Amino acid sequence: MNSSATERTATPPPDRKQRLRAKITRETAAEYAEAARSLRAHPDYNAVWDNFLAIIEQPQSARQIERRTARPVVEHLCNQAPLEIAHALGLQPLRLASGCCAASRLADASLPALMCPLMRSTLGMRALLAADDESNAAATLRIIPTTCDWTVKFPELAGESDKTRAHFLELPHLRHSERGQARFQEELFILIEELEKTAARRLTRAALRASIDLYRQAWAVFAEFIALRRDGRLAAVWFMVVCAAFMADTVEHWLAAAAPILAHLQKESRRVVGNAVFVFLSGSPLLFPNLKILRLIEEAGLYVLADDLCASERLWPGGLTISDPSFSGLIRALAGRYHRACQCPTFADNQRRFNTIRASGLRPRGIIHHVLKGCHPFDIESLTMEREAAKAGIPFIRIETEYSPEDARTLLTRLEAFAHIDQGAMK
Amino acid sequence: MMISSCRRAVQHLAFILFTYGGRFGLHFGNALPCFSCPYVTGCGGHCYLMALQSNWWGLQMPLATMMSGLGLQALLLFALFALLVALLGKSWCGWLCPFGLLQDWLTMLRQRLGVPEAQISQAMRDRLRSIKYLLLVYMLALPPLIASAGLHSDFSLPFCQICPAKPLMPLFTFETAHLAINSANAITQTFSILSVAIAALMLVGMFFKERFFCLFCPMLAIIHIFQKIIPLRLKKNPALCLACGNCARACPMTIRRVHEDRADVQDEDCLLCLNCLESCPSDTTLRLDLFGKTLVSSKRRRLIVLWQKTRSARP
Amino acid sequence: MIVAGIDLGSTAIKLALVEDGVLLWHKAAPTAPGQEKIANALLAEGLSALGRAGEGVKKAVTGYGKNLMGGAEFAIDELSANCLGLFRQSGGQARSLINIGGQDVKVIQLTAQGAMSDFRMNDKCAAGCGRFFEVAARILDTPVEDFGALAATVAEPARINSTCAVFAESEIVSLMAEGVVKEKIIGGLHESVARRIAGLCAGRRLRDDVYLDGGSARNSGLLRALEDELCRDLHVLPLPQFTVALGAALAHPEA
Numbered sequence: 001m002n003s004s005a006t007e008r009t010a011t012p013p014p015d016r017k018q019r020l021r022a023k024i025t026r027e028t029a030a031e032y033a034e035a036a037r038s039l040r041a042h043p044d045y046n047a048v049w050d051n052f053l054a055i056i057e058q059p060q061s062a063r064q065i066e067r068r069t070a071r072p073v074v075e076h077l078c079n080q081a082p083l084e085i086a087h088a089l090g091l092q093p094l095r096l097a098s099g100c101c102a103a104s105r106l107a108d109a110s111l112p113a114l115m116c117p118l119m120r121s122t123l124g125m126r127a128l129l130a131a132d133d134e135s136n137a138a139a140t141l142r143i144i145p146t147t148c149d150w151t152v153k154f155p156e157l158a159g160e161s162d163k164t165r166a167h168f169l170e171l172p173h174l175r176h177s178e179r180g181q182a183r184f185q186e187e188l189f190i191l192i193e194e195l196e197k198t199a200a201r202r203l204t205r206a207a208l209r210a211s212i213d214l215y216r217q218a219w220a221v222f223a224e225f226i227a228l229r230r231d232g233r234l235a236a237v238w239f240m241v242v243c244a245a246f247m248a249d250t251v252e253h254w255l256a257a258a259a260p261i262l263a264h265l266q267k268e269s270r271r272v273v274g275n276a277v278f279v280f281l282s283g284s285p286l287l288f289p290n291l292k293i294l295r296l297i298e299e300a301g302l303y304v305l306a307d308d309l310c311a312s313e314r315l316w317p318g319g320l321t322i323s324d325p326s327f328s329g330l331i332r333a334l335a336g337r338y339h340r341a342c343q344c345p346t347f348a349d350n351q352r353r354f355n356t357i358r359a360s361g362l363r364p365r366g367i368i369h370h371v372l373k374g375c376h377p378f379d380i381e382s383l384t385m386e387r388e389a390a391k392a393g394i395p396f397i398r399i400e401t402e403y404s405p406e407d408a409r410t411l412l413t414r415l416e417a418f419a420h421i422d423q424g425a426m427k
Numbered sequence: 428m429m430i431s432s433c434r435r436a437v438q439h440l441a442f443i444l445f446t447y448g449g450r451f452g453l454h455f456g457n458a459l460p461c462f463s464c465p466y467v468t469g470c471g472g473h474c475y476l477m478a479l480q481s482n483w484w485g486l487q488m489p490l491a492t493m494m495s496g497l498g499l500q501a502l503l504l505f506a507l508f509a510l511l512v513a514l515l516g517k518s519w520c521g522w523l524c525p526f527g528l529l530q531d532w533l534t535m536l537r538q539r540l541g542v543p544e545a546q547i548s549q550a551m552r553d554r555l556r557s558i559k560y561l562l563l564v565y566m567l568a569l570p571p572l573i574a575s576a577g578l579h580s581d582f583s584l585p586f587c588q589i590c591p592a593k594p595l596m597p598l599f600t601f602e603t604a605h606l607a608i609n610s611a612n613a614i615t616q617t618f619s620i621l622s623v624a625i626a627a628l629m630l631v632g633m634f635f636k637e638r639f640f641c642l643f644c645p646m647l648a649i650i651h652i653f654q655k656i657i658p659l660r661l662k663k664n665p666a667l668c669l670a671c672g673n674c675a676r677a678c679p680m681t682i683r684r685v686h687e688d689r690a691d692v693q694d695e696d697c698l699l700c701l702n703c704l705e706s707c708p709s710d711t712t713l714r715l716d717l718f719g720k721t722l723v724s725s726k727r728r729r730l731i732v733l734w735q736k737t738r739s740a741r742p
Numbered sequence: 743m744i745v746a747g748i749d750l751g752s753t754a755i756k757l758a759l760v761e762d763g764v765l766l767w768h769k770a771a772p773t774a775p776g777q778e779k780i781a782n783a784l785l786a787e788g789l790s791a792l793g794r795a796g797e798g799v800k801k802a803v804t805g806y807g808k809n810l811m812g813g814a815e816f817a818i819d820e821l822s823a824n825c826l827g828l829f830r831q832s833g834g835q836a837r838s839l840i841n842i843g844g845q846d847v848k849v850i851q852l853t854a855q856g857a858m859s860d861f862r863m864n865d866k867c868a869a870g871c872g873r874f875f876e877v878a879a880r881i882l883d884t885p886v887e888d889f890g891a892l893a894a895t896v897a898e899p900a901r902i903n904s905t906c907a908v909f910a911e912s913e914i915v916s917l918m919a920e921g922v923v924k925e926k927i928i929g930g931l932h933e934s935v936a937r938r939i940a941g942l943c944a945g946r947r948l949r950d951d952v953y954l955d956g957g958s959a960r961n962s963g964l965l966r967a968l969e970d971e972l973c974r975d976l977h978v979l980p981l982p983q984f985t986v987a988l989g990a991a992l993a994h995p996e997a
Contacts, residue, residue: 178549205541213734220731223708227727319734321673321706323637326543333676340686341671352670352688400865409806410846414863417821422857 020106025128027102032057035289044235048264051257052245056288059103060248061129062139065094069250073139074198077154079316080145080342081169082334085192087251088211089199095247096142097311098125099287101403111157116374117403118285119150123157130161141198143191145169147346148377167194173348175340185335192331205327212330216319218251221258224266226313229305230362233269236281236294236304243315244288276303277419280362282353282385283370283399284378285311290403293370293411300415306362308343308353309370317341345377353381354388366395366418373402395421429733430705430723434522438531441523444471446599457484458508460519460650462526464596466587466605474592475508476646480570480584487570487583512650516657517693520647521700526592527641533630534637534679545635552642552681556695559648562586566645581614588618591626591640637679641698651695658718661685661693661704667712674703674713685713706730744799746788747827747991748781749820749984750807753844753872754957757784758987759792759799760997763830767792768984770957773844777807802997804990806845818993820986821850821861827989828953829856831979837949840939840968840976841986842958844872849943862942870905870938872958877907878931881914882924889932890962892925899929905938932967940971948974955982 036057039045062073071092076083079095086093098104098121107124142164146152155166170187172180192203225242228234242261246254279297281304286293297304307313320337322330343353367389369382382398389396397418401407444453445463448471455463455472465473478484482492484501492498512519520527537544547555566586572578587593594605606623609615632639641647650657665688675686682694685703692713704713707725714724744766749756755777759767767788771780789795801814804823808814828836829852836856841848845868851860864871879886893899900922904910910931917927952974958964959982969976979985991997 216731216734219708220734223727223731317671319708319731320671321677321730323677323679323702324544325538326541328543332546336672336676341669343670352668395860410863413806413819413821413846414861416819417858417861420819420822420858421861422853422855422859 021128024102024106024124027105028059028100028125028128031100031102032059032289035291038291038295039237039241042235042237044238044269046264046268048261049238049241051261052241055249055253055257056241056244059098059100059125059129062094065092065248066139069253071250072198074195075139075142075164077142077151078145078147078344079310079314080147080171080338080344081143081191082188082338083251083316084208084211084215084334085188085203086195087214088207089195089201089203091195091199092250094139095311096122096126097247097285097287098122099290099403100125101290101405103128104403110159114374116148116150117372118287118375119154119157121403123154126158126162139164141194142166143169146171147344148375150374167191171346172339173346175342175347176349181335181339184339185332188331188335205325205330208327208330209325212320212322212334214251214255215316218246218255219316219318221255221262222246222315222318224262225258226306228265228269232272232276232278232303232305234265235272235298236307237291237298239304239312240286240288240291240294243312246315247311272303276301277365278303278305278362279366279368280305280364280394281307281309281312281368281370283309283368283382284372284375285309286370287311292403292405292408293399293401296408296412296415297368300412301419302366302368302415305364310342310344314343345381350381354384364394366397366421368415368418369396369398371398371400373400429729429736430701431733434700437522438528442525442528445523445525446470446596448472456507458504458511460508460512460515460646461524462590462592462596462644462646463524464526464590464592466593466602467597468600468602474646475504476566476590477584477587478504479508480566480586482570482574482583485570486567487574489574509653512653513656513658516654516659517647517650517697517699518659519650520641520644521698524646526596527638527698529595530633530638530640531679533634537634542635544637547636547681549683555642558643559645562643563645563648579614581612581618586645589621589625591622591629594622594626595630638698641680642696647696647698654693654695658716659699660716661697661699661701661713662716663690663692663713664711665689667709669709669712671708673706673708677702677706705733743996744789744792744794744797745991745994745997746785746799746801747823747987747989747994748785748801748803748805748811748814749823749987749990750777750781750803750805750811751844751986752806752846753876754983755780755784755805755807756984756987757781757788758984758991759785759788760988760991763992763997765981765984765988768981768987770983773807777810778812781811800994800996802990802994804986816990816994818990820990821848822858823989823993824848824955824986825850825852825856825858825989826992827985827987828852828955828979830992831981831985831988832951832953832977835951835977836953838952840943840952840954842872842939842954842956842964844868844957846871847939847942849939849948851947851949864938864942867906869907870935872956874905874907874910874935875931875958875961875964877911878914878928881911882918882927884924884928886961889928890960890964893929893932893963894966896923896925896929898926899933900926902927902930902934905934910934928963929967932961932963933971935964936967936971939968943972948972950974951977953977953979955979955985957983959983 036053066073069092071090073094074086074091075096076093077096083093100121103124104121106127107120111120144154144166146168169191172183174180196203229239279302286309317337320333322333369385371379371382386396446467449469453471457473457478458475459472460475462474463470463472465477482488484504569582569585573580573583597605609619629640672686675683680696682696684694685692704725707713708727708730710727711724714721745760747758753773754770755773756770758765769784771784802816803811803814804818804820808817824841828839837852839850847864849862850858853859875886900917902913904913914927954976959978
């Protein structure tokens with residue numbers, strides 16, 4: 001240390017690493033605050049939305065959620081592990097996925113340059129929040145369905161500082177084959193064993209049934225939000241808020257918070273202005289607080305009528321009908337719902353996803369396919385999607401981007417032009 | 428009112444009318460396309476399969492009789508049967524068949540006891556499909572042989588002899604006679620032993636697997652043969668399907684086709700029970716059409732009401 | 743009523759004054775801070791050149807900077823403006839267009855009625871766009887306007903791999919150090935950019951007639967290289983830099 005430095009500061013300068021961490025912490029907080037601010041400045045904002053905003057406007061560690069919900073947190077990567085099982089065991093399922101751009105910087109040094117921004121941010125956020133926890137262990141268990149390579153390699157990427165136990169839920173990548181379904185069912189029984197260990201109690205049929213009922217109720221509410229969206233009355237940014245709150249809180253609290261919002265929307269919400277172009281949004285997930293794409297879509301005069309993003313409309317498969325209320329019958333139903341209904345592009349047999357969009361009774365005037373740079377499964381599917389869109393005569397645009405806002409202007413140019421593509425010409 | 432509760436009500440009403448109707452002077456004829464078993468004393472109508480195999484209105488009729496006016500009568504009865512089939516199609520199975528309701532009772536009992544349903548693999552399921560047609564051939568081939576090829580007359584009504592409805596349905600009028608072994612000769616003895624054995628096997632099967640007997644039912648096969656002219660059809664708009672799989676799960680016949688990405692989802696084994704339609708969470712995805720006009724279609728809000736009604740009613 | 747089509751681009755601000763569908767006057771100025779001021783100065787200059795200073799005009803803005811322009815009652819995205827401007831100028835002949843702007847390249851398909859039916863743009867990286875040639879011109883100490891003529895003098899251009907303004911700089915410098923003549927280097931630059939643009943067109947099923955516009959369309963060397971790379975004739979209209987500004991003016995409801 002040189003003498004002039006000691007003269008300048010009375011106290012020794014903090015360690016550079018800590019300074020960087022403090023800076024990223026500030027930037028992360030600012031990013032969340034800006035997202036919340038822009039939502040509160042949105043023309044469709046109403047004070048009832050604070051119910052949800054209060055849940056999501058700050059990043060929260062698993063510990064914080066644990067303290068708030070009084071339930072041990074089990075982190076879920078992706079959405080193939082049934083939430084009902086964790087819930088029935090008194091655990092709090094927490095979807096591990098971050099949309100924060102600033103937080104990804106904390107993970108940058110150790111990670112590959114070309115990497116899924118979602119995983120980068122999630123790793124960064126994990127590192128950021130873990131430091132705030134005395135125990136330095138975010139959650140006791142992390143369920144990792146074997147979807148894409150980034151997901152599977154999450155524990156490796158997280159490195160040795162990560163003390164959370166990983167449980168791999170092996171995902172058969174063929175859904176429409178009986179053996180794939182049978183294997184997934186077996187996987188669920190193994191998962192249950194693991195979760196029972198974490199919860200230190202047995203999963204009972206009654207508890208599972210009650211959880212299924214509760215999530216059914218949640219889906220009923222969720223479906224009402226979807227219905228408002230279909231009706232042109234719920235902008236995409238708000239739908240993201242609905243989903244983000246669901247991912248960050250207990251289902252009971254979410255239901256309580258949703259009720260007044262839904263009541264307000266059903267009574268008061270206005271339909272989107274007449275000349276907005278209704279589009280279908282597909283591709284890589286979009287996560288709070290990253291509102292970039294959704295805001296640009298809105299700015300370009302487009303309205304998201306529907307989407308098939310796994311952190312949005314496809315957040316969780318929703319309510320299920322049970323024909324066999326025995327324990328194994330319930331597990332079979334959950335397995336069917338979480339496996340067969342999932343539209344993750346890591347599945348080999350995903351034709352259905354395209355058909356749904358192509359022949360959609362929704363008749364979108366365009367398809368926006370969002371690809372996160374480094375997200376190969378969705379990138380590959382964009383080719384099929386484009387072909388299917390052409391067959392159906394629906395204009396298609398592929399938006400490749402990262403979390404960083406630097407490309408906002410060029411994306412806006414594209415989206416504005418997309419809004420003016422001649423419909424008749426496609427046919 | 429929910430579709431399923433409507434169906435239950437109709438099923439029970441049909442059960443009472445078909446099983447006890449005769450006692451109140453009600454009789455819906457001998458051409459019913461459902462298992463309203465003629466062996467039930469005082470029943471309200473006869474399953475057409477008996478008439479079809481018989482020597483008075485059916486295939487066991489000697490050639491000479493057939494040429495007389497009786498042949499025309501048999502033909503008219505068949506025409507009536509065909510009309511009834513065309514009118515309601517598979518609803519006979521899902522909504523009216525008393526033997527079907529008996530199976531549903533066993534399923535309800537199993538569900539109440541929390542006993543898991545037996546699983547049949549799709550491959551096995553496909554192999555079983557042909558059995559109902561084999562039974563149909565057996566049922567249609569034997570009566571003419573009795574009439575004209577000298578087959579022993581104790582082979583008459585060959586299907587009824589082994590049908591599980593024959594020993595089981597009369598139990599609802601406290602008749603146990605059909606559970607007895609008829610030792611008159613080797614044929615009757617074999618048939619009566621077979622009948623009781625099949626009935627026992629079916630009882631077990633029907634307890635562990637919903638609508639187990641329907642997998643083998645020759646009546647279902649006949650109705651399916653008529654399917655082309657039946658205006659009542661189950662249809663799907665695959666574009667609206669969320670792929671949740673509720674439909675296939677709710678199906679008592681474990682039909683997977685309804686979950687597939689296609690418009691024509693009515694499987695040959697479909698009972699038109701509409702469980703799939705009721706459990707579908709997407710508006711107008713599944714629908715029941717009559718002459719192309721939609722009678723009823725899937726509805727999210729209706730399903731949610733149904734869920735609320737059944738919420739933890741029984742864990 | 744005169745309608746002013748103002749295209750606030752990333753490297754130049756273009757103004758087109760239109761009345762009754764006829765282009766009266768046009769001028770471009772380099773983009774600099776205070777875009778609104780520059781645009782208004784252009785407008786004032788144009789009006790006085792036409793002898794109609796002080797007259798009220800309708801403004802139609804487009805381009806990256808369209809939101810920076812206050813007092814414009816009409817804004818349109820540059821792709822739609824480009825389609826309209828080019829389609830009118832080409833007398834309804836254009837079915838495809840390639841626009842090489844300062845920071846981006848657009849490949850657009852048009853319907854027989856002149857509406858945009860499909861488009862593709864380069865990624866956020868501006869490699870191979872107008873700005874690239876400006877950088878090259880500075881290193882080679884040769885104005886871009888001379889590039890076409892110089893490149894025409896050589897048969898075997900040098901091989902240049904990069905279209906990135908930053909990386910190309912070191913490549914050009916080392917070629918110069920090796921003693922490769924300027925003409926060959928310029929020819930090489932045209933070819934490398936043409937390759938990149940052709941890559942963007944791949945699978946776009948370009949339909950005749952294809953037009954090239956944007957400021958760089960004036961570069962005949964680039965035009966030739968692109969024609970060779972795409973194996974088809976490209977048309978360039980007299981004022982390729984002003985197509986978008988003209989389109990914006992024509993799109994104005996009162997034009």
